[in-house]
Amino acid sequence: xxxxxxxxxxxEKIFLQRNEMEDRNEKYxxxxxxxxxxxxxxxxxxxxxxxxxWEIPTRKEDGGAxxxxxxxxxxxxxxxxxxxxxxxxAGAGIGVPGPTLDTGYVSICVNLGWKDKNPANALSxxxxxxxxxxxxxxxxxxxxxxxxGGAGEMNVIMVTLGTGVGGGVIIxxxxxxxxxxxxxxxxxxxxxxxxxxxxxxxNCGCLEQYASATGIVRLAKKKLGQELRPTILTKEDxxxxxxxxxxxxxDETAKEIAVEFGRYLGYALxxxxxxxxxAVIVIGGGVSKxxxxxxxxxxxxxxxxxxxxxxxVKFALATLGNDAGICGAAKLVLED
Numbered sequence: 199x200x201x202x203x204x205x206x207x208x209x210e211k212i213f214l215q216r217n218e219m220e221d222r223n224e225k226y227x228x229x230x231x232x233x234x235x236x237x238x239x240x241x242x243x244x245x246x247x248x249x250x251x252w253e254i255p256t257r258k259e260d261g262g263a264x265x266x267x268x269x270x271x272x273x274x275x276x277x278x279x280x281x282x283x284x285x286x287x288a289g290a291g292i293g294v295p296g297p298t299l300d301t302g303y304v305s306i307c308v309n310l311g312w313k314d315k316n317p318a319n320a321l322s323x324x325x326x327x328x329x330x331x332x333x334x335x336x337x338x339x340x341x342x343x344x345x346x347g348g349a350g351e352m353n354v355i356m357v358t359l360g361t362g363v364g365g366g367v368i369i370x371x372x373x374x375x376x377x378x379x380x381x382x383x384x385x386x387x388x389x390x391x392x393x394x395x396x397x398x399x400x401n402c403g404c405l406e407q408y409a410s411a412t413g414i415v416r417l418a419k420k421k422l423g424q425e426l427r428p429t430i431l432t433k434e435d436x437x438x439x440x441x442x443x444x445x446x447x448x449d450e451t452a453k454e455i456a457v458e459f460g461r462y463l464g465y466a467l468x469x470x471x472x473x474x475x476x477a478v479i480v481i482g483g484g485v486s487k488x489x490x491x492x493x494x495x496x497x498x499x500x501x502x503x504x505x506x507x508x509x510x511v512k513f514a515l516a517t518l519g520n521d522a523g524i525c526g527a528a529k530l531v532l533e534d
Contacts, residue, residue: 226282227531228273228290231334231523232256232317234309237269240524241276244288244532246345250276251524261311270324289328291530292317293337293523297379302331304379330530334523336373336382338482339366341526347480347514355467355476356516357384359485362398363406363413367474372533374474384470385410389462408462411438411485418455425451442488456495464499471500471508482516490515 224244231238233256240251254272257264273290277283294317296307302318318331332340339348339356348354352371358364363385367374374381385406386399393403407413418441422433429451430444441459444452467479479500486492493513501509518525 223286224288225286227288227528228276229524229526229528229530230269230290230292231337231527232265232269232292232294232310233334233523234258234295237265237272238520238524239269239272239276240521240528241280242525242528246525246528248521248525250280251521252276256310258309258311261313262307265310266317266321266324270321273325284325284327287327289330289531290321290325291337291527291532292321292329292331293334293527293530294331295334298331298333298336298375299379300375302329304331328531330533332373332375332527332530333366333379333382335364336366336375337526337530338364338518338522339368339382339480339526340373340529341518341522341524342480342482342516343368343371344529345525346518346522347482347516348478351477353475353477354480355384355470355474355478356480356482357409357463357467358483358516359410359463359481360483361410361412363404363410364483367476369474373530384466387466387469389466405462405466409459409466411483414438414441414455414459414485417458421451421455421458427451438485439488442485442491445488446491460495461499464496464501465503467496468500468503468505468508471511472505475508476511478512478514480514480516482522486515 227242227244229240235256236253237256238253241249254268294304294307295309296304298304302316304312304315306313318329322329335358342348342356343354354368356366365384366382386404388403389405390403396402397404397407415436415438418436419433422431430449431440431452441452441455445456497513
């Protein structure tokens, strides 16, 4: 837009005010991912460029009373280091390991010791900048939609296969939070109604019992206890990585374990797709480090049970790794 100067003093004043407003355009934001051991932090431009990233320890003593103060101190130090004024900061997003409402309220974060807390409000008061909070798995999904395996799509399911099974759902570019902040708890879909052993959540037959790294080990040990054929796997110390390394090596027993794992996960994702209609399903977490070998074991059972309108869904591996949380948290504060 072009402004014309005149001899009129009021016109000159408007011109200067507009220039001052343009000079104060917000240029930066922070993404914060609070974990049980470390807090990962990133400084971004509002265009999405990651300028710097670092970590600080998560001090959980006294019910996590020091965590947000430590985060605020670290942000202030980074602003001073980079000579960035608060007026140039759009805000900060923070991902936390617990159900989180749109308001930022968290009823409980077991891993941090928090109860009845609003980390968004508390951190905003400490920093005097806008802050938004979200569940860490949902925030990671948002990061993968923005800059990772789901980039370019607005409807994404992300499944994180680690010690447990986490997940996040993005609908029309927005995180599905739910009424209680528990949207996207994919790991606790019931996939086996005959299961007698309990999941960590207290229910039986949850997806997490079969598709997490721990669940894959459980399937492997059961299989190896009955296996008479030669296999490179050993029951005593088998890991999920061992299983997929053996798959790559052509081990038939390992392939059968992978088929069972994939059937549980693929069928569950087909059910989810019928409700959520994603464009892409992103697979992340430690198990995803097996690489592309993983995808066919999930896609094939998915296709067996998928509603016809969902059969064009793409499967992709997560690409952001440990940066997914800070990227998603930054995106959280940049959302309209």
